[in-house]
Amino acid sequence: MLRVEHTEEHDSHKAEIVLQDSDKVLNALDLKGYKLQPRWGLITSDGSEYSETAPLWVRDQRGDSVRGRMICTLSCIGIPDRLAEEKADDDYRHHWSSTKTVLDLITEIADGAAVAETLIEKQDTSDSYIELRAYDVGTTQLNGNIKTEADVGDTSIALKGLGTGTINRTTKLSISGDSTDYFVTANATITANEATVTISPGLAQLAEVDTLINLNWRWGTGQTGTTHGAGQRLYIKNTDDTARTVSSISFRLKKTGSPTGNVTFIITYVDDESTAGSIILGDASTLTTSPVWYKGTLASPVAIDPTREVYLWCQYTAGTAANYVEVSYNSEGVKFDEHFIYILSAGNPYIIDDSSYDCAYRYDYAGAGIPVFQHCHDATPSTGWVVTDDTAAADSLLDSYCPCDAFFIRQGESRLNVIDKLLAYTGTERRFEDDGWIHLRVPVITGSTYDYEYALTSGHTFFGKSVREALVIPNKIVVESFPDDDDQYTGSHTSAASYALMPVCDFIRTKLTSSDPQAIAIATARIHHLEVASQRGSASVPMNVGAELWDYVLVTDERAGDTRTGNIGYLKRVYDQRAKIYQMTFGFGGVAVKGVPGTQLSSLKSEISEYDIMYGATVPATWGILLPHLRLHAEAIDKMQKALNDILVGLGYYDGQIPIGDQIKDALGELPAGSTYADRMAELRAITVLQTARALDTIYQNTTGKLLVQTITVILATTDNISFQMDSTTAPTTVRARLSQTGATSVRMPFTFIVPVNWYFRFLIVAGAPTVSTYSDEYLF
Structure with a gap:
């Protein structure tokens, strides 16, 4: 082995290994794709000691003839590099009802195999109730006239020319020349063929004296009628038009009086009125008088044909005027391409569609999991990556916070990026270790207990050290609920020292499911990441074979009389047989983000120009037009970041690293006062x-x-x-x-x-x- 340069940093593990191959054995082999297990060691007074690092794979093999001898060079990559190359094959939007935590999602994405779970489809907005019972207008004469002029918005109307008896609550009242249906909200007694009724909604237009009115039972025409059910007309299918398998049905119900008899939840196909599935909830007497969501679980889950519409409805057939079941609905449409239905005891048709309303409903179905990385997974042999939680419950968000529909994967996004996006909700970092697993851990960032201490007195003599101070930017994070979420929460956290010097805020909207403290916890975790990433400083030291990323270390420089603590953000180990080098460079924080010439996104500009030509400046912006633009930007940013990272890692440039010229001078030693090294470049x-x-x-x-x-x-x-x-x-x-x-x-x-x-x-x-x-x-x- 002639030379090894092995670099580990947050997003990349790489090594270049130069091997003696005078007998041409290695060049005769095709080693591409082979797995390596790097092992760095030292011979001490206790004998040979070594430590393995995360595995690598040979990506490139090159044979060269140099100064009369054959060499073989292996260029290797690690787990993060492979994860960065494994891309989602489609867009994926996580469901609002998912109960998968950050840890669950990371485990599923790393493995690649989709993990099914039970999800919920719902329309739970409601402001009204349909009463499943027998109806009677209350008077046998179903017409009359306006007695006294009533103005727009009035909810009380005087009528004349009526029959005898009463006008019962829920009776439908129609006024000639007015297309609005009004409903009587309280029983009204008819005296001398006159009555005053209260209605809802308020009058939409002026009601003049003697204008004709008509009375009908609430959900039909004529004197009497009975409703036996209510629900929603809809398609039950996934967004890709594949079938959903329904396991339970829920409606928001309450009772009035003392109803008895079965309440049944049913799925009926619209085209032939055949039953796809049903479940008897129980006796109506068990319902509460206040509205509650009731769930009925099907005996066996039912796969619904995605090409056929269904009625999802609640049936109760024993209702009377005093004892009945009520089903919640909304008096305005909520769900696109769905609408309210109610079922009569008789008539043709007996199932009535009302597109101006929506029923309140829920159903549980089998969610397939995250399918967009399944092409990266092969169960035999498994190509999934194993995730292990080493946090020891130090991060409460990791296994409790559910991102729900705040979590999205776009086509072409890498597994590595998706995992990091999820970890950003928590205070946890990832580390790839010698077992080939992805270890999740909360880095220690304070205290006096260190993984390693580097100082002259401890034997870790510095070859060089650099320190750089940096602000944490942004230094205040505000986390808020999405504006359309039912429950609104907010919370914030600051990096106090940096905020006092230069306040810079960032705002994050996400799914918050419990309270303001959850928002504060996410903001605190984000600041934690930023503080660790902003650490600066580096050192070149003799080889420490046990050093790992995120180690919490103390550096003491007795020459400068200062100390520095931080978490290792990158490691570079070098062995060079010819130069007699066996040393390590490490640094705090991450790879420096510096401008690199030649990284203008010309391809992005040209492709955007094509869209400009295609649509022009006057075409209204729609999601279909904007989505390709956004994808181009996202892909270009990904490519540029990866290119920058590869360039900087390849050059060995990290935050705080000592300039090459200074390293050369340090290696050559001190010169007498007034002397300089000769510059031969000219x-x-x-x-x-x-x-x-x-x-x-x-x-x-x-x-x-x-x-x-x-x-x-x-x-x-x-x-x-x-x-x-x-x-x-x-x-x-x-x-x-x-x-x-x-x-x-x-x-x-x-x-x-x-x-x-x-x-x-x-x-x-x-x-x-x-x-x-x-x-x-x-x-x-």
Whole structure:
């Protein structure tokens, strides 16, 4: 083993391993995809001691011949790099009713196999009740007239020209010339063919004297009628039009009086009125007089045909005027493409649709889980990643907070990014360890108990140290509920020291299911992440084979007389046989985010321009138009971040790292006062030109002792043909390049070659009479 450079940081584990391969055994093997288990060790007074790191996989294998010997170079990647390459194959929106915690979701995503759970579909907005009972208007004469003019908004109307008896509560009242249906809200006694009734809603228009009125029973026409059920007309299917399997049905019910008899929940197909499933809830006498959600669980879950509409309804057939069951509904439509239905005891049709209302209902169905990473999972052998909770209950959010519909995965998003997005709700970090598992842990960030201490007195002599102070930005996080959530909560947390110096706030909306303290806990966790990431400082020390990311360490520099504590954000271990190097560099915080030239998103601009051309500036913005734009931005940001990360890690540049020039000077040692190291760069940049002309068909030798750069431009007429020959022998015959012209006009063609030391070369005329236009010999001093 000639050289190993092994880097571990938050989003990437990489290693480049250079191996001696003089016998060409390794180059004869295809090692790509092989798993490695790195093991770093030391020989101490107790014997050989070693520590394994997280596994790596060979991504690239290269064979080279260097200074007369064969070497094999293996470029390896780790678990985070693989997770970053495993992308979601579709968009996924998590359901509002999911009870999966952050830990549940991370475990499922890491494994790749979807985990089913019971979800809820609902329409629970309601402001009214339908009474399942027999109805009677109360008077046999179903018409009359307005007695006294009533104004818009009035809820009391005087009537005349009526029959005898009463006008019962819930009776439907219609006024000629007014399309609104009004409902009598209290029984009204008819005296001398006149009565005053209270109605709901208030009058929509002026009711003039003598205007004709008509009376009908509440849910139909005529004197009497009976309702036996109420519910919703809808499709039961997933958003991708696949079937849902229903396990239970719920309605919001209450009772009036002392009803008896079975209450039944039913699913009926609209097209043929066949029953898909039903469950007897129980006797109506067990209902409460205040509205409560009642659930009926089907004996066996029922898969509903997604191509057929259904009636989801509550049946009660024994209601009377005094004893009945009431079903909640909303007097305005809520759910798109669904509507209220009620069932009569007789009539044609006896199932009535009312598109202006919606019934309050719920049903439980089997949710399939998260399917977008299943293409990354193979159960035999398993390619899923195992997650283990090492927090020891130190993070209450990890296994209790449910993101619900605040959690979303977009197509092309990596498993690594999704896992990190979930961890951002908590104070937990991830670490990939030698068992190949994803370990979740809460880093220690305070106190005097350290994983390791580095100081001159402890034997961990510094080769170099750098310290950089940084503000936590943002330093105040405010967490709020989504605006349309029924329950509204809010909470905040600050990083006090940074906030006092430069207040910078950030605002997060998410699903909050319990209280303000839950919002405060999420804000606190987010500040925790930011504080750990903002730590600065680095050190180069002798090898510590047991060091790991997130270790809480103390660095004591007796030369500078200061100390620094923090969590290791990156590790770089280097072994170099030739240079006699076996050391480690670590740093607090993360890889520095610095500007890198050439990262302009030209492809993003061009693709957005195509959308501009396609839709133009006057087309109204819709989600269908905006979604491709947003995806382009998200994908471009992902690519740029990954490119920056790879560049910086490859260069070995981290926050707080000592400049290369300073490292060189430290390695060479201190100079006497007034002395400096010589700068040879100016000499290295000097170019020496040897020749400005060479003859064709003449053999030359490179005797400069340097690599010789040959640049020649030849003029080729029709049928001209010239070749460049170069060998280590005195009469070169190996053709390195050839140019010929078959067209009717002359052309100028350039050659550029590098001639090794002491090799021979010539420009040989193969056919015709080519001539030299320009020529130069040069080498770098």
